[in-house]
Amino acid sequence: ETGVTQTPRHLVMGMTNKKSLKCEQHLGHNAMYWYKQSAKKPLELMFVYNFKEQTENNSVPSRFSPECPNSSHLFLHLHTLQPEDSALYLCASAGVAGGITRTDTQYFGPGTRLTVL
């Protein structure tokens, strides 16, 4: 596979469930991102990882827990979600040039459409 993949593509869960979203990039990038896109709202950045280290948490509630075991994989663990968390969750990755640490174009996966009942 090439590019950025996300699984599952669709997820329906109850408020008491625990589930995880998975993102994998095959582009050799070192930066990975989680975004949330709610209906009629702009994309919201949730988390940023650079070289497996979290560099940004955009005031995301603790019921969302990211994990980046290596530069190719990113997970978003979900626990005790609310109906307002229903949204499209997009993962992206970008190349980071060594030395100067310039972050390049972000490439996005197809997203996971999450519905919380």
Added chain:
Amino acid sequence: AQKVTQAQTEISVVEKEDVTLDCVYETRDTTYYLFWYKQPPSGELVFLIRRNSFDEQNEISGRYSWNFQKSTSSFNFTITASQVVDSAVYFCALSFPYNQGGKLIFGQGTELSVKP
């Protein structure tokens, strides 16, 4: 302030018409990137173009063209001879490659509907 504004929420055109999507940005940084992404109904954001703040040359790629003007802080996108497959939400975005982890600042998006 760092901000991207896409004033057009929805645009509807008939196939073969030309259409321009507007994008205005705000930043005090001198080094930045500007992007356009396309989001078809399937949901994936598809990268279309990246422009470096030091490169004001306009670009044409097939039916797509981009007009970058620093004097008006605008980065407009024109589709010539639109087609039904161009129907999507288009996002303009701003990032700072040397800081903020390349964080993208998105506009609200413009939903383009091309009717046959």
